[in-house]
Amino acid sequence: MVYYRKYRPQTLDEIIGQEHIKNALKKAHESNRLSHAYLFAGPKGSGKTSTARILAKMINCEVGGPCNKCSTCLSITDGSNLDLIEIDAASNRGIDDIRELREKIKLAPTSSKKKVYIIDEVHMLTTEAFNALLKTLEEPPSHVLFILATTDPHKIPQTILSRVQRFDFQAAKEEEIIEYLKNVIKIEKLKISDEALNLIAKKSEGSFRDGLKILDQLASSGNEITLEDVENIYKSGKSEDSIKLLNFIADADTKSALEFVTELSERGISLKEFINQTLHTLRLLLLIKHDTKKDESLSGLSQKLSSPQIVKIVNSLGIALEKMKFVSIPTLPLEIAVVESCQEQEVPRGERVSQVPQGEENNIGNKPRDTRDTSKPRDISNELISPAIPAPISDAQEIIIIKDKWAYILETIKPYNFSLEALLKQSKIVSFESETLILEVPYSFHKRILEAPKSRELLESVLAEVLGKSAKVSTVLGTRPVRVEELANVEVAADDEIIKIASEIFNS
Template structure:
């Protein structure tokens, strides 16, 4: 006989079999006992918590030939046939695939007919939030005033997507995540009946991974049994689920505390060699530090420590850190976990995150008995501040010297009157900035006519299409840009929007675009960006527009004023760097 999945074999067939929903079971049983059941129910809650099972049990309870009763007998013909799904008057509908108005109109037309096989016609609509607005409208009137022989049971994981007019016509029951100890007890019962030997810590680990969903726990147990056979160990569970034992994380935390970069990186490499994924390692590491924080801040609460098998061992590790340092490390890991979603090298980000933790940890709290207290971090920070202040001072001195010579930053104040040689307007203040932009783009201006660039233009739509396939959000930013030139293995893209340009320049996004360009164009181009207005200004100036005349007048004024062109050129090189300044003789 073919194997039947454990979650189907152990699906509750009566209210007493349900796990972790005592508040709902008691309310429904009281209603059945008193004969006060409603015409419409809404069951909402996380996946795998028993919503559809409770709906089927309720349908059996109201139609049981020995009832209505607080429990279906599961012996009469009505109970047996409802369990098999063979009763035409008990209809289970998947709203995810039957979400249109026509399907709901069909229900509305049929509810007026009396049941033919059982006493109560029951419609179970699963994932009801998937219905369209028109379908909800078609259901509304029928749900408000159905015939006395009809009962609707709506099940959903997203009740916020259901119109309030529908919810107000139902009795709502919120299913909760199943508690860890209840899950463990149920898994133990299943293993006992299936003649499976399993370690207690393995049961607890499976329950923690299921995140409160009983169905997820049974599915995971089924998969592990297929791997291990009749004897399941804790190591088997870790192997099949990709999880990591807490002692492995304890070694990693010790390396972080000791600022032992080598040991930390070796442990990460071991995780990868064992087949663990970087994102799973990051997630588990965040959970581990969360558990340390909870044990430290609320040591006696079972609600926050039920995830932990060995609370005493966690407490010993937690004593090495302050609460503030644990919170800071969780923040750091959370930041890199977010960045990891957009990275093509997640392992590198995991390694960077761990090294970041090594640098920011301040050592253990006083009295912990460890000798790994490191006070170098504040000193390094003080030294960095001194360096930055020195650089700022040097830049201010250079700026003051240039201002004395009549050269101001773009958009700044005009130069002193003795240097304003452009009709007294002071417009020469912006000339150096214009010169910088033009000289910087000079090589790209020549690359516009390159045959290779014409090939890039022809294939640019393919680049955009491939980027869209890999990550549609990056495509939304990149589509604002337009390739304008190539030079020395670099592709220049001009953007109309500064925000689009900045987002495209983010390392993860830029890496993805360059990867696609290499794949589509067949050459490893590096992405360089510029604002479209700056590119057009440079193009106009190179083509003989008014801006070059300003530069020529400025040079002539320098020569007439006796200041000497060589001094001005020296200052330009000092300000912008020798690689950005080219001297042209006219």
């Protein structure tokens, strides 16, 4: 069993630190005064979900505390308890998910006293979903306990905050991580030097979970762990790996590049460390290109990439590093950066000639475009970004791309602004001229809403993602799909739906 499962704390006492939270929960439990809704806020790996599960046991244990022996406790530990519902808001963030939850909440627990809902990363919910959740929190059935967990409490609406009891988890201190890991080391009969253990604690950045993962990984190759072994984990994503990835990018080999990111992640390499390492390599490449440094191992790569191309990869990786703090799929930001960089390599030859210093065209100019197999369900390059566009790109081609990607554009907008998506469905793509997409809408009401800065910014940013360059949106009033005699009443006719949508857009 992986350490992360095996050593998950099963009682409040097994949780290290967070004393104020443990005491408060114990007292509330003893005096039968537990709240019906909690918010656990704090950094990743600080014990929020573990505490939530323990709280579920405290409430539903057959002998009145987490005994970890009764069938309820055991079923919570092994994840088979039907009255403990864990929802990852990062992937179930829409109103439909919350509506479904509201329906199911009415049903009584199957075998326990209470149904416990743990909603992880709750800040990821959409506004509509928050509103639906709020209604549930306002009138919670007595057989339900909510535990909301988040790494980003400031993104949670005040209306929700006012209805929950909030606990703030602190990032684990290095000595706490050491204490925690020492216990595991003892049980697993591992031999590890103090320096090695200190380095693990330092690199865990306040996360028990990260520390445990690293230890698990190290232990898989032997019971004796040295400082060098630990250093290797952070270094193994070293220059050779960076050079390898940059070569794939230089060859516009998206497939191999993405597979390599997966491989790095499976090797347990910290992608953050890896990106930093790659940025370091890119810096060396720039210095080499400008004759301020010499490095044999990088000469091949420095031939393949021009300075502007290096700068663009640096920018993409910088963005990936930022995004990493927020996403729930840790590999995603790097994957996006890789896809973007590869496509940058494929894009317009006309454009590239000006970028490529003399004598370098031969290396990169005539690359066969990779033929993507569209039947593959998980080709991330197709999901995230439009396919490479042959040069020169005319407005006519842009319009084809936009039409081709329209469904994707709408899908992307939907989770951010449900109503805008609904409105866009009713608009018609007219043309694309001088970097502006012209949409035809049936009512002036539509026009006003689509031209509101909030809607426009969202649509334009999704368009920019699809087209790979910035684009503006403009709307024109078209023919109204109504009979003449209704014209006078047109806006009133459509009132309910449109006014509702408009108010949602302007108030959300």
